[in-house]
Amino acid sequence: MREGAAGRRERVLEAVRTRGEVRVAQLAAELDVSVVTLRRDVEELARLGQLRRGHGVARSLSPVPAQRDASGPAVGLIVPENHSYLFEAVRGARTALEAAGVRMALHIAPHQPGAEQAMAQQAVQQGVSGLLVSPRWHTADSAARDEEWLAELAVPAVLMERRPAPGSPLHAHDSVRSDHWYGAHLAVDHLVSLGHRRIVLAARDDSPTGRTLRAAFAQIAGEREEVARWAVVLSAGPGDGAERPASLVDLPAVLREHGATAAVLHADVDALMLVQQLREQGVRVPEDCSVVAYDDVVAALGSPPLTAVAPPKEEIGRAAAELLLRRLHHPRGAAPEAVRRIELLPELKVRGSTARVAAAGG
Structure with missing residues (x-):
């Protein structure tokens, strides 16, 4: 959509x-x-x-x-193409940079291996004083490859909506990210409060957010005594980076298999498609099945509007820019500042796609 x-x-x-x-x-x-x-x-x-x-x-x-291009200070910002989620973060970063009198040079990385590295090299050659980077990281292997060159950049860099792996070359680099564990908690807690006891999470495998959500949901659902049955499935695999990968599972069939009365989906478009598929099979949302989307980029446009976990997208960009500015303004020769790893909490937007379980359900 x-x-x-x-x-x-x-x-x-x-x-x-x-x-x-x-x-x-x-x-x-x-x-x-x-x-x-x-x-x-x-x-x-x-x-x-x-x-x-x-x-x-x-x-x-x-x-x-x-x-101001030739003379004013500039910060480079690298985001993947066709990524509406991160364009909201771009808006927040631009607001913070402009307030500080710093120009933002936006670089859009195409869906090609090594694109972010090429963009970073280009930005450094053009004289940026620092970088805000949000690598695509389709797979864990691609993240590992990017960590090497990101750690060797000639200018300070802050990861935006990404978190380096423990012990990686980027472990001691500044980063700002949504607390996606908390986002998964919000979704589960909301559904449990409505009486749902059988819940399925379907998340993509071509983004670090999807991979984080799968691990968080499994932990949270497994520890909640109220959850009688739960499952985590892939809604899409990593693909080849050129096109949006096809769905890997028949989600309505998965819901039937587990007797689930609720589903959490990353991301919005997958959630909207599930609602359509359920409707075609005579399953009503939210009367027969509650649906929670994760990202809240277009969730509110659904019919019904989808309840969604909304990461603080614009605030992520603003915080990342402020963190980079702090690093750039640190006096030369002064004692080094501690590396900062910031997490901002998502919020739950309750709309029309979730409801209390009927007396015969749950």
């Missing part, structure tokens, strides 16, 4: 404000929409006086970022 026009146009404005000028074709590829669709967005935003149109480009109304 694609995001709506309003959200997409906000991301167009975000890119224009950040870069000063963007090519329509390139931005269409980054946002995973057609050039025709993005051209219409640009035309509408220009009509509203929020940007300027050029031949195949969209330009910021303010010339200030372009004038």
